[in-house]
Amino acid sequence: MAAIHRLLDEAFAGIEPTPEALDLKDEIRANLEARVAELEAAGTEPDAAARRAIDELGDVRELVADLPATSPWNAHRVRPRPAFVVRTVLLSIVAAAALALLLLDGVGLLALPAGALAVAVAVVALALGVVVADALRQETSTDYPMSPRRASGYGLATAAVLGALGTGWLLLNGVELPWLALAGVLFLGGVALFAGLGASQTNRHKAWALQQSDHYAEQGDRFTRDPAAAARFGIYTLVIMVLAVVAFIVLTVTLGWAWSWLALVGGFLLMMIVLARMLFPPAR
Numbered sequence: 001m002a003a004i005h006r007l008l009d010e011a012f013a014g015i016e017p018t019p020e021a022l023d024l025k026d027e028i029r030a031n032l033e034a035r036v037a038e039l040e041a042a043g044t045e046p047d048a049a050a051r052r053a054i055d056e057l058g059d060v061r062e063l064v065a066d067l068p069a070t071s072p073w074n075a076h077r078v079r080p081r082p083a084f085v086v087r088t089v090l091l092s093i094v095a096a097a098a099l100a101l102l103l104l105d106g107v108g109l110l111a112l113p114a115g116a117l118a119v120a121v122a123v124v125a126l127a128l129g130v131v132v133a134d135a136l137r138q139e140t141s142t143d144y145p146m147s148p149r150r151a152s153g154y155g156l157a158t159a160a161v162l163g164a165l166g167t168g169w170l171l172l173n174g175v176e177l178p179w180l181a182l183a184g185v186l187f188l189g190g191v192a193l194f195a196g197l198g199a200s201q202t203n204r205h206k207a208w209a210l211q212q213s214d215h216y217a218e219q220g221d222r223f224t225r226d227p228a229a230a231a232r233f234g235i236y237t238l239v240i241m242v243l244a245v246v247a248f249i250v251l252t253v254t255l256g257w258a259w260s261w262l263a264l265v266g267g268f269l270l271m272m273i274v275l276a277r278m279l280f281p282p283a284r
Helices: 002-011 019-041 046-057 060-065 082-106 114-136 148-172 179-199 207-220 227-254 257-279
Strands: none
Touching (some): 002 019, 082 114, 227 257
């Protein structure tokens, strides 16, 4: 079969080794090996059988020309490292198990002590924080890996915010009120860290991804082409924010802060709908 490999490499010489072309090459190799086995069984010499099978194949370039066009994402695809996938899956399972304990305690199916609940919150926050930091350290098809320091900062900010939310959940389930101070410190610290990292973030996109982004921006950036649409969206956003804040205050006074946050979530979702409507108007 060495002759098959050599002749096939010669036939594919000069052809761009795209994933589709390599898959086609492997498929052709399997078919050629089966054909050579048939010819050898009929009494043909191995080298002659390999040459005849290649001749029967015809022009390889015609087969490659029939392949669908390779997308830029396939041409620049970076597969995740197996160790990263294993770490992410294990940490996600640990976080999901701790979160399940919190939910079961919250609905009354379990009666865990306050210390165990605090540990569960810490496990969820730390596990997902490590997942975020680890993910940012990986090279992707579109982005270069982030520096260890910045990735750790994003992971720490994620853990802080999740810890604050978990502490708030414990307060709703009867944990002593002084823990509210810890939740506030964690939340404000996490948000401040996110803001600092985001404000100082530099470009990590690869050159081909930037080219694709510029191409799509030229085609679909309505706000750049239509300043009036951008102005209308700014006005709509201001009105939605004011209404959401007013609703938040009213709900806090009437129903309590346990329900008032729904006003902010509703305002955010409404703003996203308006943004989508402005950027992608229906065809007339």
